[in-house]
Amino acid sequence: MRLTRLAIKKFVARYFNTSSFHTSLATDDGGQTYHLALDLDDLVAHRHADQNPTSQNADPEVLQELLAALRRSDHAPAVASSSCARPAPHTRSDNRRRGSSGRASYGPPPNKRPRIEEQDSIPQLSYRLRSATLPPVPKDKPNRNQRRKRNHVRRMVEEADTFQAEELQTEALPASTTWWMGTKFPSYSAEQLRAAHATPQGIGRHLSGINLVPYLGQATRFLDAQGRLLIYRSKITDDIRARLGDFAQEAKAFVKACTPMAEGDMAANSRGRHWFCIAGVDRNNKSAPAFSKWHKDNEEHIKHFFRPGTAFSFFNGLASSMAEAHFPGIAGRYKACRDYMRTKYNIPAQFGLFFNWCLNAPRPSVKRVHCDPHVDFKNIALGICVIFVYGVFNFREKAWLVIWEAGICLELPPGVFLLYPSALFFHFNVDRIQIVTTANGERPTRENSSPLCPPEDVSEEDWEAGNGRGSVVWFNQASMFQTSETGHETLEIARRKGHSGNADGDKFLGEDGVFPKY
Numbered sequence: 001m002r003l004t005r006l007a008i009k010k011f012v013a014r015y016f017n018t019s020s021f022h023t024s025l026a027t028d029d030g031g032q033t034y035h036l037a038l039d040l041d042d043l044v045a046h047r048h049a050d051q052n053p054t055s056q057n058a059d060p061e062v063l064q065e066l067l068a069a070l071r072r073s074d075h076a077p078a079v080a081s082s083s084c085a086r087p088a089p090h091t092r093s094d095n096r097r098r099g100s101s102g103r104a105s106y107g108p109p110p111n112k113r114p115r116i117e118e119q120d121s122i123p124q125l126s127y128r129l130r131s132a133t134l135p136p137v138p139k140d141k142p143n144r145n146q147r148r149k150r151n152h153v154r155r156m157v158e159e160a161d162t163f164q165a166e167e168l169q170t171e172a173l174p175a176s177t178t179w180w181m182g183t184k185f186p187s188y189s190a191e192q193l194r195a196a197h198a199t200p201q202g203i204g205r206h207l208s209g210i211n212l213v214p215y216l217g218q219a220t221r222f223l224d225a226q227g228r229l230l231i232y233r234s235k236i237t238d239d240i241r242a243r244l245g246d247f248a249q250e251a252k253a254f255v256k257a258c259t260p261m262a263e264g265d266m267a268a269n270s271r272g273r274h275w276f277c278i279a280g281v282d283r284n285n286k287s288a289p290a291f292s293k294w295h296k297d298n299e300e301h302i303k304h305f306f307r308p309g310t311a312f313s314f315f316n317g318l319a320s321s322m323a324e325a326h327f328p329g330i331a332g333r334y335k336a337c338r339d340y341m342r343t344k345y346n347i348p349a350q351f352g353l354f355f356n357w358c359l360n361a362p363r364p365s366v367k368r369v370h371c372d373p374h375v376d377f378k379n380i381a382l383g384i385c386v387i388f389v390y391g392v393f394n395f396r397e398k399a400w401l402v403i404w405e406a407g408i409c410l411e412l413p414p415g416v417f418l419l420y421p422s423a424l425f426f427h428f429n430v431d432r433i434q435i436v437t438t439a440n441g442e443r444p445t446r447e448n449s450s451p452l453c454p455p456e457d458v459s460e461e462d463w464e465a466g467n468g469r470g471s472v473v474w475f476n477q478a479s480m481f482q483t484s485e486t487g488h489e490t491l492e493i494a495r496r497k498g499h500s501g502n503a504d505g506d507k508f509l510g511e512d513g514v515f516p517k518y
Contacts, residue, residue: 125407127163160219173424179503181478182377182423228515236415246311280356283479320352329514340484354474367467379423385475393469
């Protein structure tokens with residue numbers, strides 16, 4: 001472990017030229033400030049003892065050295081865990097049932113599943129870092145473009161960190177009894193968590209023992225106990241980084257051009273009070289799929305901003321490409337639905353593999369997108385949504401994403417894509433402890449301290465507060481698949497015609513299901 005000690009010393013030497021450093025907890029109301037003074041020798045010894053590759057003063061090169069050294073250690077942790085005392089692990093009901101053959105059967109599910117218990121602390125899951133082998137390649141003779149695409153996917157697999165949770169069972173995640181969509185989070189727990197989410201101290205009590213997963217410059221994937229890919233966080237490539245500024249400017253112009261959003265609608269949004277829109281097609285409370293009213297009112301603006309060559313068009317194409325590369329089974333399901341809707345209703349999926357597109361943008365009274373606890377339960381359950389983050393903000397300390405049932409908290413810098421089944425996971429943004437500096441080593445206050453290294457093109461105040469953060473979401477609603485996969489306009493009609501009204505859970509969760517195995 002000599003390399004680890006040297007890397008830590010290099011990290012300390014680069015950022016600290018005094019014998020102490022300070023941390024403080026950033027809150028909206030002044031909050032509580034913590035002061036910590038350590039000898040540099042003590043700091044080195046402490047960092048060596050806990051083997052933790054994360055640091056809020058992180059230099060990417062140093063962190064890469066730390067991570068490389070830790071990977072060579074048999075006793076290194078796979079991800080960083082918060083240092084709070086862990087409560088007893090939360091147990092979840094196993095929603096699997098047994099068929100006559102004794103094997104697990106996943107669909108159609110029973111009429112009534114075991115009740116999801118009330119939850120006041122995040123599930124305690126442990127992850128291990130493991131090697132990733134590419135899922136079996138189809139035995140065909142691909143053409144030149146197909147070979148190039150497969151080789152590109154293989155390179156991405158080799159560059160990605162892969163973590164597997166032994167306790168996480170996809171079948172036990174909260175889905176509807178028919179496997180079409182997710183379910184609402186237990187109402188009492190949801191109310192508790194939303195109230196606690198208003199302050200860092202409040203929500204912190206519920207996150208004891210969560211696995212913290214910083215972004216270290218490459219892709220990250222999370223597997224369930226069977227090795228099925230559930231969550232994928234992308235790498236930020238040079239071409240993505242080059243278009244981020246363009247996208248932010250286009251997003252501002254798009255918000256300004258489109259129909260103003262009513263203040264009441266934004267205040268009632270369960271995901272936060274930021275500006276938002278939902279474009280595309282749905283079948284909610286309709287007998288046939290149709291474009292949303294907002295989409296119809298702003299159709300010309302949507303066509304203009306998504307025209308070829310724009311940053312909107314670039315990232316729109318990238319979202320579908322990532323979905324197809326990493327979740328080919330889900331992409332196949334999405335294509336089948338897309339083809340059905342085009343043939344039967346002459347309705348296209350305007351956003352690649354997705355019928356819906358949502359922009360979450362800051363506004364004068366809400367300066368950053370910071371989502372409250374929620375679950376997108378109306379989305380297709382055995383599928384994925386794609387999240388893209390943009391803006392200039394302190395991503396090392398602000399707006400990390402908690403994915404509750406997975407027991408993880410992810411750093412999402414601008415330029416990152418996140419692919420996961422948002423209908424099955426309760427999720428929300430949280431801020432982490434902030435590290436600040438003072439001129440003469442005195443106890444930090446808001447007046448005498450400043451955050452580390454804000455970028456030159458944003459004020460320290462905005463950098464600290466995370467102002468300017470926005471996000472984009474591509475998703476598909478379950479009602480579209482209820483139509484395409486039953487062959488009938490509604491489930492009521494499908495059941496009258498003899499269909500079970502259920503999605504094919506056995507097929508989608510079986511050996512050759514929609515979540516690829518590694």
